[in-house]
Amino acid sequence: MKNQGGDLEKTIHPLAAKYLRQERMPHMACPGCGIGQVVHSTLIACDELALTPENTVWVQGVGCSSRITYTLWKGDNIDAHHGRIFAVATGLKLSRPDLNYICFTGDGDCMSIGGNHFLHACRRNLDVTAIMFNNGIYGMTGGQVAPTTPMGAMTTTTPYGNIEDPMDSVQVAMAAGASYVARWRSTDFRQVVSSIKKGIQTKGFSFIEVLTQCPTQFGRYVLKTGDPIKILQWYKDHTVTLKKAEKMTPEELKDKMLIGEFAHRTDRTGVVERYWDMIKKIQSERA
Amino acid sequence: MLKQECSINKYFVQGDEAIAEGAIAAGCRYFAGYPITPASEISETIARRFPEVGGVAIQLEDELASIHSVGGASVAGMKAMTVSSGPGISLKLEGLGWGIKNELPYVVVDVQRAGPSNGVATRVGQGDLYTVKYGSAGGNNSIIAISPMNVQEAFDLTIDCFNLSEIFRTPVFLLTDETVGHTRELLVIPDARELKIVPRRKPTVPPSEFLMYPLNTPGTIDYPYPNIGEGYGICVSPYTHTAKGYATTSEKDHDKMATHLVRKVTDHLDRLTRVQEEMLDDAEYGIIAYGCEARPAMEAMKKARAEGIKVGFLRPIIIWPFPDEPIYRMACKVKKILVPELNRDGQLSREVQRAAKGRAEVYHLGSGGVETHQPVHVYDELMRIIKGK
Numbered sequence: 002m003k004n005q006g007g008d009l010e011k012t013i014h015p016l017a018a019k020y021l022r023q024e025r026m027p028h029m030a031c032p033g034c035g036i037g038q039v040v041h042s043t044l045i046a047c048d049e050l051a052l053t054p055e056n057t058v059w060v061q062g063v064g065c066s067s068r069i070t071y072t073l074w075k076g077d078n079i080d081a082h083h084g085r086i087f088a089v090a091t092g093l094k095l096s097r098p099d100l101n102y103i104c105f106t107g108d109g110d111c112m113s114i115g116g117n118h119f120l121h122a123c124r125r126n127l128d129v130t131a132i133m134f135n136n137g138i139y140g141m142t143g144g145q146v147a148p149t150t151p152m153g154a155m156t157t158t159t160p161y162g163n164i165e166d167p168m169d170s171v172q173v174a175m176a177a178g179a180s181y182v183a184r185w186r187s188t189d190f191r192q193v194v195s196s197i198k199k200g201i202q203t204k205g206f207s208f209i210e211v212l213t214q215c216p217t218q219f220g221r222y223v224l225k226t227g228d229p230i231k232i233l234q235w236y237k238d239h240t241v242t243l244k245k246a247e248k249m250t251p252e253e254l255k256d257k258m259l260i261g262e263f264a265h266r267t268d269r270t271g272v273v274e275r276y277w278d279m280i281k282k283i284q285s286e287r288a
Numbered sequence: 289m290l291k292q293e294c295s296i297n298k299y300f301v302q303g304d305e306a307i308a309e310g311a312i313a314a315g316c317r318y319f320a321g322y323p324i325t326p327a328s329e330i331s332e333t334i335a336r337r338f339p340e341v342g343g344v345a346i347q348l349e350d351e352l353a354s355i356h357s358v359g360g361a362s363v364a365g366m367k368a369m370t371v372s373s374g375p376g377i378s379l380k381l382e383g384l385g386w387g388i389k390n391e392l393p394y395v396v397v398d399v400q401r402a403g404p405s406n407g408v409a410t411r412v413g414q415g416d417l418y419t420v421k422y423g424s425a426g427g428n429n430s431i432i433a434i435s436p437m438n439v440q441e442a443f444d445l446t447i448d449c450f451n452l453s454e455i456f457r458t459p460v461f462l463l464t465d466e467t468v469g470h471t472r473e474l475l476v477i478p479d480a481r482e483l484k485i486v487p488r489r490k491p492t493v494p495p496s497e498f499l500m501y502p503l504n505t506p507g508t509i510d511y512p513y514p515n516i517g518e519g520y521g522i523c524v525s526p527y528t529h530t531a532k533g534y535a536t537t538s539e540k541d542h543d544k545m546a547t548h549l550v551r552k553v554t555d556h557l558d559r560l561t562r563v564q565e566e567m568l569d570d571a572e573y574g575i576i577a578y579g580c581e582a583r584p585a586m587e588a589m590k591k592a593r594a595e596g597i598k599v600g601f602l603r604p605i606i607i608w609p610f611p612d613e614p615i616y617r618m619a620c621k622v623k624k625i626l627v628p629e630l631n632r633d634g635q636l637s638r639e640v641q642r643a644a645k646g647r648a649e650v651y652h653l654g655s656g657g658v659e660t661h662q663p664v665h666v667y668d669e670l671m672r673i674i675k676g677k
Contacts, residue, residue, distance in 0.1 A: 025534070054521065055519055058516050058517070061525075063526065068535075071525055071527075071535065072523050072525075072533070072534050075521060077517070077520075077521060077523075078521075078523045078524070078525070078533075079522075079524045079525075080523075080524060080525035080526060081356060081360075081386070081526070082382065082383065082385075082386050085352060085353070085383065085386075087353075088354075088357050088360070089356050089359060089360035089363075090360060091320075091346075091348065091353065091360065092318065092320065092356070092357030092359060092360025092364065092366075092368070093361070095318070095344045095361065096360070096365060096366045097364040097515075097517050099517070100517050117349050117350060117353070118349065118352075120349070121349040276346070279339060280342060283339040284340070287340060
C-alpha cells in the first residue's frame with residue numbers, strides 16, 4: 002500500500018506518529034517478525050512514562066534487533082558496532098547521566114560477540130534498559146547458529162545439527178548482578194510493556210529478553226516452517242512461566258524456557274551514580 | 289596536582305604523565321582504558337587527576353570497551369581519550385572505524401613497544417606507523433597522527449591532538465613510544481590562558497536545517513558536531529550514511545561519504561604539515577627520524593657537522609598525513625637520506641622513499657626495538673652510506 006502525503010497522518014498509529022520518524026517507515030522487519038511487536042510495547046512504555054525524544058536515546062548494536070530499530074526514534078539514535086552496544090552505552094550514560102537509554106540488542110550481539118561487555122554492564126549495574134530480541138539464530142546474515150540456538154537444530158552453519166547447548170541469558174544477567182531481569186515472548190504484550198516500564202524506572206542495569214519469532218530464518222531452518230502461527234505455537238509449547246515451573250519436575254522442564262520476572266533488586270546502585278557521587282565527595286573535600 | 293619542582297609550573301615527570309596533563313589542559317573529561325605496559329602510567333595519572341577536575345576516568349573490561357565507550361562519550365559531548373600499546377592497539381582498531389565513519393572527535397594514544405604480538409612488553413619499538421594509518425579495515429580513512437620526541441612535546445602535542453580532532457571531526461592518534469613515555473625530564477605547563485584550546489563547535493541553525501554530515505561539500509572541516517540530548521536527533525551508526533545519518537547502500541552515497549572522509553584531510557595539508565628541519569640549507573646528506581629516534585639522529589648530525597660533513601635533519605611531527613612535500617624538497621637538495629627507526633620492516637623509510645620520488649637515495653637503519661639507536665650507531669651508518677660501502 003502506498004501512503005501519500007496527508008493520508009499517512011491518518012493511517013499511522015498515534016504512538017508511531019508521536020515517537021517514530023515517519024520518513025523511515027515502513028521499517029525493515031520481515032513479515033511475521035516479532036520485533037515490531039516489541040517496538041510497539043516499547044512505545045507504549047515510553048508513552049506511559051511520558052518519555053520524550055529529547056530526554057531518551059535509542060541505542061543499538063548490529064543484527065535484526067538493531068538494523069530494524071535504527072533511525073526509527075525521533076530523538077537521538079546511536080548504533081554501535083556488533084556487540085559493542087553496552088560499551089558505547091557506558092560512555093553515553095557516564096557522560097550524560099540525565100538522559101534515558103533504551104538499548105536494543107539481539108542474542109548474537111549481546112550473548113556472543115558482545116558477551117564480555119554484557120557481563121560487565123550487569124556487574125557495573127550500568128543504568129540503562131536493555132531489550133534483547135532472542136530469535137535463536139543469526140537472522141540478518143542468513144540463518145547461522147547462535148549461542149541461543151536449541152541443541153540439535155539445523156542451521157546454515159550446523160547442517161548436521163547443533164552440537165552445543167544454548168546459553169541462558171537470564172541466568173547470566175542475574176549472576177553478573179543486573180538489577181532487573183525478565184524474559185517474555187513477543188506475544189506476552191502486557192508483560193513486556195510492564196517489564197520495559199519497570200526496567201526504565203529501576204536504577205541499574207535492566208535486562209528484558211523477548212523471545213521473538215523469526216519466520217525467515219529460525220522458522221525456515223530450525224522449525225521447517227515459515228508460518229508465524231506455527232512458530233508462535235512452538236514458543237508456547239517450549240516456554241513455561243516461573244510460577245508453573247515451581248511445580249514441575251526437571252524432566253518436565255527439559256527443553257523448556259522459563260518466562261517471567263527473575264530479578265527486581267532495589268538494593269544496589271550502579272557505576273554511574275557511584276562515580277558522580279565520588280566526584281562530588283572528592284571535590285567538596287578539596288574545596 | 290603533580291609534584292612541582294624548581295619553581296611554579298615546572299615539573300619533573302614522565303612523558304606518560306605529561307600526556308595525562310596535556311589531556312586535562314585540552315579539556316578532556318572522559319577517559320577509558322585497559323591496563324597495558326607502557327601506557328598504564330597515563331591511566332594511573334588520569335584516574336587520580338580526573339575526579340579533581342570533574343572528569344570521568346574508568347577502567348573497562350577490555351580495549352574494545354574502552355575505545356567504544358570513548359566514542360560514546362564523544363557523541364555525548366565530552367572530549368575523550370583512550371590509550372594503549374602493541375596488542376591493545378590491535379584491538380582498539382576495531383572501534384576506530386566507527387569513530388572515523390561517524391566523524392567522532394577523540395584521541396587515541398599509542399605508546400609503541402617492541403612487537404609483533406606481545407613482543408617485549410616493557411621496551412621500546414616503532415612498529416605501529418602503518419597500523420595507526422591503515423589498521424582500520426575498509427580504508428577511506430582520515431587519520432591524523434602526531435608524534436612527540438620529548439616530555440614537553442608529549443604535553444603540547446596532546447593538546448594539538450584534541451584541537452585537530454575537533455577541527456577535523458576525526459579520531460587523532462598521539463603516536464609516541466615507550467622511550468618518550470618513560471623518559472623523566474622537565475615539563476613546563478603554561479598558564480591555561482596561554483593555551484589555545486578548540487572547543488566543540490555547536491550548530492547555529494535549528495535541527496530541521498542542520499545536516500549531521502557535510503557530504504554535499506566534501507572536505508569540509510570546522511563543521512559543528514551536535515551531541516545527544518540537544519534536540520538534533522542525531523544518527524550515528526556503523527553503516528554508510530547519508531548527510532542526515534540514515535543508512536544507505538547506494539554506490540553514489542557511499543562514494544560521497546568516502547570522498548568526504550578522505551578529502552577532509554587531503555584538502556587541508558597546509559594545516560596538517562608540521563616538521564622540524566635542522567641545517568638543511570647547505571646539506572648534502574640527510575637524516576629523517578621521528579619520536580624517540582629523533583634524539584640520537586640529531587646527535588649524529590651534530591657530530592658529523594663538527595667534522596665538517598654537511599648533514600641536515602628532518603623530523604615529521606604530524607606524521608599522518610605524511611609530510612610528502614617537505615621530504616621531497618629535502619630529497620631534491622641532498623644526495624642520500626638515512627632513516628633510523630625501531631623496526632626491521634622499514635616503515636618510515638618506505639614512506640620517505642615514496643615521498644623522495646627518486647631524487648635521493650634512501651637508506652633504512654632498522655632495529656627490532658627494545659633499545660633505541662645510540663648516536664654512534666646512526667653516525668657510523670651515516671659514514672658508511674656516505675662512503676658508499
